Amino acid sequence: MSRTLHLTLNVWRQSQDDAQGRLVTYDVPDISEDMSFLEMLDIVNDRLLAEGEEPIAFEHDCREGICGSCGMMINGQAHGSQRGTATCQLHMRKFQDGDVITVEPWRAAAFPVVKDLVVNRSALDRIVEAGGYITVTAGAAPEANLTPIPKPVADAAFDAAACIGCGACVAACPNSAAQLFTSAKVMHLNLLPQGQAERYARVEAMVDTMEEFFGSCTNHGECQEACPKEISIDYIALMNRDYIKAKFKNRKLLSQS
Amino acid sequence: MSDVILDGKVPSGPIEGRWDQHKFDMKLVAPHNRRRFKVIVIGTGLAGGAAAATLGELGYDVHCFTFHDSPRRAHSIAAQGGINAAKNYKGDGDSIFRLFYDTVKGGDFRAREGNVYRLAQLSVDIIDQCVAQGVPFAREYGGLLDNRSFGGAQVSRTFYARGQTGQQLLLGAYQALAQQIGNGTVTMYPRSEMLELVVKDGRACGIVARHLHTGEVKSYSAHAVVLATGGYGNVFYLSTNAKASNATAIWRAHRKGALFANPCFTQIHPTCIPASDDFQSKLTLMSESLRNDGRVWVPMNSDDTRSADQIPEAERDYFLERRYPAFGNLVPRDVASRAIKVEVDKGRGVGPLKNGAYLDFSESMARLGEDTIRERYDNLFQMYERITGEDPYRLPMRIYPAVHYVMGGLWVDYELQSTIPGCFVAGEANFSDHGANRLGASALMQGLSDGYFVLPYTVPNYLSGMLGEAAVPADDPVFTAAEAEVRERTNRFMATKGTRSVDHFHRELGKIMWDNCGMERSQQSLEKALSEIPALREEFEKDLRILGTEDSLNQSLEKAGRVADFFELAALMCRDALHREESCGGHFRVEHQTNEGEALRDDDNFAYAAAWEYAPPGSEPVLHKEPLSFEYVHLAQRSYK
Numbered sequence: 046m047s048r049t050l051h052l053t054l055n056v057w058r059q060s061q062d063d064a065q066g067r068l069v070t071y072d073v074p075d076i077s078e079d080m081s082f083l084e085m086l087d088i089v090n091d092r093l094l095a096e097g098e099e100p101i102a103f104e105h106d107c108r109e110g111i112c113g114s115c116g117m118m119i120n121g122q123a124h125g126s127q128r129g130t131a132t133c134q135l136h137m138r139k140f141q142d143g144d145v146i147t148v149e150p151w152r153a154a155a156f157p158v159v160k161d162l163v164v165n166r167s168a169l170d171r172i173v174e175a176g177g178y179i180t181v182t183a184g185a186a187p188e189a190n191l192t193p194i195p196k197p198v199a200d201a202a203f204d205a206a207a208c209i210g211c212g213a214c215v216a217a218c219p220n221s222a223a224q225l226f227t228s229a230k231v232m233h234l235n236l237l238p239q240g241q242a243e244r245y246a247r248v249e250a251m252v253d254t255m256e257e258f259f260g261s262c263t264n265h266g267e268c269q270e271a272c273p274k275e276i277s278i279d280y281i282a283l284m285n286r287d288y289i290k291a292k293f294k295n296r297k298l299l300s301q302s
Numbered sequence: 303m304s305d306v307i308l309d310g311k312v313p314s315g316p317i318e319g320r321w322d323q324h325k326f327d328m329k330l331v332a333p334h335n336r337r338r339f340k341v342i343v344i345g346t347g348l349a350g351g352a353a354a355a356t357l358g359e360l361g362y363d364v365h366c367f368t369f370h371d372s373p374r375r376a377h378s379i380a381a382q383g384g385i386n387a388a389k390n391y392k393g394d395g396d397s398i399f400r401l402f403y404d405t406v407k408g409g410d411f412r413a414r415e416g417n418v419y420r421l422a423q424l425s426v427d428i429i430d431q432c433v434a435q436g437v438p439f440a441r442e443y444g445g446l447l448d449n450r451s452f453g454g455a456q457v458s459r460t461f462y463a464r465g466q467t468g469q470q471l472l473l474g475a476y477q478a479l480a481q482q483i484g485n486g487t488v489t490m491y492p493r494s495e496m497l498e499l500v501v502k503d504g505r506a507c508g509i510v511a512r513h514l515h516t517g518e519v520k521s522y523s524a525h526a527v528v529l530a531t532g533g534y535g536n537v538f539y540l541s542t543n544a545k546a547s548n549a550t551a552i553w554r555a556h557r558k559g560a561l562f563a564n565p566c567f568t569q570i571h572p573t574c575i576p577a578s579d580d581f582q583s584k585l586t587l588m589s590e591s592l593r594n595d596g597r598v599w600v601p602m603n604s605d606d607t608r609s610a611d612q613i614p615e616a617e618r619d620y621f622l623e624r625r626y627p628a629f630g631n632l633v634p635r636d637v638a639s640r641a642i643k644v645e646v647d648k649g650r651g652v653g654p655l656k657n658g659a660y661l662d663f664s665e666s667m668a669r670l671g672e673d674t675i676r677e678r679y680d681n682l683f684q685m686y687e688r689i690t691g692e693d694p695y696r697l698p699m700r701i702y703p704a705v706h707y708v709m710g711g712l713w714v715d716y717e718l719q720s721t722i723p724g725c726f727v728a729g730e731a732n733f734s735d736h737g738a739n740r741l742g743a744s745a746l747m748q749g750l751s752d753g754y755f756v757l758p759y760t761v762p763n764y765l766s767g768m769l770g771e772a773a774v775p776a777d778d779p780v781f782t783a784a785e786a787e788v789r790e791r792t793n794r795f796m797a798t799k800g801t802r803s804v805d806h807f808h809r810e811l812g813k814i815m816w817d818n819c820g821m822e823r824s825q826q827s828l829e830k831a832l833s834e835i836p837a838l839r840e841e842f843e844k845d846l847r848i849l850g851t852e853d854s855l856n857q858s859l860e861k862a863g864r865v866a867d868f869f870e871l872a873a874l875m876c877r878d879a880l881h882r883e884e885s886c887g888g889h890f891r892v893e894h895q896t897n898e899g900e901a902l903r904d905d906d907n908f909a910y911a912a913a914w915e916y917a918p919p920g921s922e923p924v925l926h927k928e929p930l931s932f933e934y935v936h937l938a939q940r941s942y943k
Contacts, residue, residue, distance in 0.1 A: 060854070061854055061855075077579060077581065079578050079579060079691075080581055081583070081689075083583065084581050084582070084583050087581070087583055087805070088581060090803075091803055091805070091806075094803050094847060094849060094858075095801075097849070098849070099849040099850045100849070100857070100858060102855055102857055104371070105545060106370070106375060106377070106544040106545055106546050107377065107379065107380045107544040107545075108544070108545060108583065108584050108586075109380050109586055109587075109685065110685065110688075111379050111380050111466065111468075111469055112375045112376075112377070112379050112380065112544060113374070113375060114370070114371070114375055127688075129684075130688060134685065134688045134689070135688075136688060136689065136691070138691055159515055159855055160515075160854065160855040163855060165371070166371060166372065167371065167372065167492065169372070170372050170373075170374075170480065170483075170492075173476075173477065173480045174480045174481070174483050174484035175484060176484075177477055177480060178435070178477035178478060178480055178481040179434065179435050179436045179477070180481065181431065181434040181435055181478075182359055183352075183355075183356045183359065183431060183478075183754045183755065183758065184427065184431070184754075184755070185434075186427075186430040186431045186433065186434035186435075187430065187434065188430060189389070189429045189430045189432075189433040189434075189447060190389075190391065190446050190447055193441075193444060193445025193446050194441055194445050195445050196441050196442070196443050196445065199438055199439075199440075199441045199445075202436070202438045203438040203463065203464065203470075206436075206438050206470060206473065207466065207469075209469075210372065210374055210375075233436065233438070234436050237436050237438070239433070239434055239435070239436050240436055
């Protein structure tokens with residue numbers, strides 16, 4: 046028989062971006078351990094509505110850990126304490142009866158709060174728009190098997206491409222830096238043969254855009270711990286290498302033109 | 303009921319050359335004229351993202367809308383298993399014709415041959431395109447692309463990216479779109495939900511959208527509108543669809559005159575994690591690819607309480623292998639789902655609620671080694687473990703069918719144009735290519751084919767006739783009227799001030815639909831649903847409670863609009879299921895089955911696509927029929943034995 050938990054929740058409530066927010070405490074009995082964390086919040090919201098209090102706004106969609114919509118600070122940790130797990134895949138069996146759980150939105154200057162636990166993460170899209178792609182007109186592509194890619198290279202690119210763009214790395218970072226996100230996007234493409242033509246232009250444009258919005262990386266490594274896809278900070282080192290080379294190469298090319 | 307005949311405008315001539323000939327016959331827009339044409343694209347999944355990116359790349363003035371916070375989050379992202387393409391890289395007898403043949407047969411002969419052939423042709427271009435974009439498909443040690451098998455096929459033609467194929471393909475489309483946004487050819491409107499299609503003089507001329515953060519209701523005009531807004535499986539409440547997936551955009555277009563085709567064709571996916579309790583908010587799919595290495599079974603004895611690993615071989619019933627020796631565990635989804643339901647209904651279900659069958663990897667792990675299985679499926683195994691608390695490396699998974707995909711959608715012709723000129727529909731939102739049952743790994747193929755390779759030819763063909771015409775201004779009375787409709791609906795929801803949440807009504811509607819219009823339908827069950835839906839709807843209109851305001855982020859208000867549309871759609875689904883007196887693919891009428899319990903089609907009377915014309919609640923929708931003819935794949939009882 047599954048356990049039932051009685052919890053106390055401290056939830057960040059903020060009516061809109063420019064309003065003052067505060068932590069509100071809720072008594073939450075009768076929570077099945079088989080529920081996901083978001084299903085627990087669904088129940089809390091049903092109860093709030095019945096009592097005439099506006100439900101807690103939170104972001105979610107696929108509830109399978111892949112769309113990257115959900116994310117909240119759970120007891121100070123991005124997506125909670127279970128490693129490699131997005132909030133929607135966190136289940137209540139990881140909690141104990143009587144636990145006090147504090148739930149807050151991502152905290153970062155680049156992610157302003159929209160309402161309650163919902164933040165605006167559009168700065169991440171700006172980084173991709175700056176160069177996170179390979180230019181290929183629909184229909185212009187060569188035969189797919191023309192360029193064999195060694196499996197280890199394909200695997201390394203894939204490990205970076207697994208990023209779901211949730212923003213946990215930024216939220217976990219004491220500097221609100223976006224190096225892990227940016228390096229995952231850069232290195233996915235920079236490692237592949239198809240990505241070579243735009244390699245140095247890409248890294249320079251993406252890093253420079255990142256710096257307009259986010260803080261600086263000081264190698265805390267909190268991002269890697271928080272990442273629901275367990276993306277390695279090694280990609281930051283690879284990105285930094287490419288960025289330094291780019292600053293040199295891109296200048297040289299300019300002087301030749 | 304009248305029988306209005308619809309023409310899909312499929313070109314004539316040998317099927318192999320139809321698309322090429324048609325591409326030549328369609329009119330072009332010269333590069334310098336393209337920026338004069340405004341095109342709205344709703345939705346940023348595979349179909350919408352690819353269409354917006356490609357039309358932007360061609361030079362059109364594209365305006366793209368999503369209700370998500372970013373164009374990278376659409377539900378395409380959750381597709382796990384793979385994408386089909388007739389590359390024949392495995393040298394095992396695949397060809398464009400075979401993919402076409404498998405898809406028409408898999409769809410139980412209720413799809414349009416011309417469209418399916420084009421899809422099979424374009425499948426090879428999709429793989430080239432995606433690899434060039436940097437999509438990290440699985441590779442063999444020699445560096446070439448790997449393939450695996452999927453249901454309904456005896457060849458290996460499925461390209462995959464671990465268990466995250468949809469994510470990687472969507473990121474490819476998103477990146478292409480991001481490039482166009484960065485270049486300024488596409489204007490992106492995130493957090494904007496389309497709530498009306500606007501039509502003037504019979505042609506689509508724009509939309510009304512609500513900004514989800516500010517509640518601002520605004521008109522956007524264009525020369526053409528593309529709807530790529532996905533499927534409506536969430537009408538069942540519990541489904542594998544993302545929570546926000548909905549029918550509102552296509553239903554709004556339907557209300558404005560776009561015919562809705564085959565609404566009852568619902569795909570129930572055989573391998574999902576069984577529901578564990580009433581609080582369940584959604585069901586989670588376990589990829590069909592698992593059936594490559596997993597064997598489906600139930601205990602012979604329905605009273606068996608031993609754990610799976612304690613039940614000896616001789617006391618297990620591998621019922622798919624027993625009933626369908628040729629395809630075994632890889633029969634198509636509709637066939638597998640019904641077979642599992644039969645066993646569970648017999649009382650042979652497994653798990654605490656006896657509501658599932660085992661999907662067992664022990665034999666594969668013994669044969670291939672645990673590492674190989676880990677390499678192929680580890681992310682799926684981990685997801686299963688997180689949700690159920692059970693380790694599938696030690697005990698078999700428990701699975702049960704769940705609503706996953708809808709083959710029905712807005713009716714479109716060969717050019718993907720709906721019955722409203724200027725309104726195009728792509729991806730799961732249209733009805734075009736999968737007939738009564740979609741084969742695994744074909745949804746991604748269709749979305750990308752529509753977006754990258756079909757709409758970029760057919761939309762310009764429509765636009766070319768409008769050269770020199772300005773778009774209808776966004777302050778035209780048709781827009782003002784549409785905005786007023788949106789505001790009126792919003793105000794009505796806010797003013798109801800009842801006692802129940804939107805989710806309560808959605809859950810109740812889902813129960814009605816699952817019990818009466820789910821895996822099995824009968825005249826009796828469908829009539830029951832048709833009497834229960836209006837009653838529940840009436841209650842919804844009286845007793846809905848929404849707190850907060852309409853001019854800020856209000857997730858209950860968003861859901862209310864979507865659920866209101868689900869009510870009308872649910873009734874149409876039941877009506878369609880009731881009129882289709884045959885069983886085919888995902889539509890199983892208990893009155894129409896063979897002695898062995900297989901679906902029994904009636905080709906003499908039902909070889910057509912049923913396209914419904916909107917009628918307000920209380921009146922009868924009008925049926926239009928598009929007759930289907932099969933020149934290349936001969937009509938036959940499907941057999942996977």
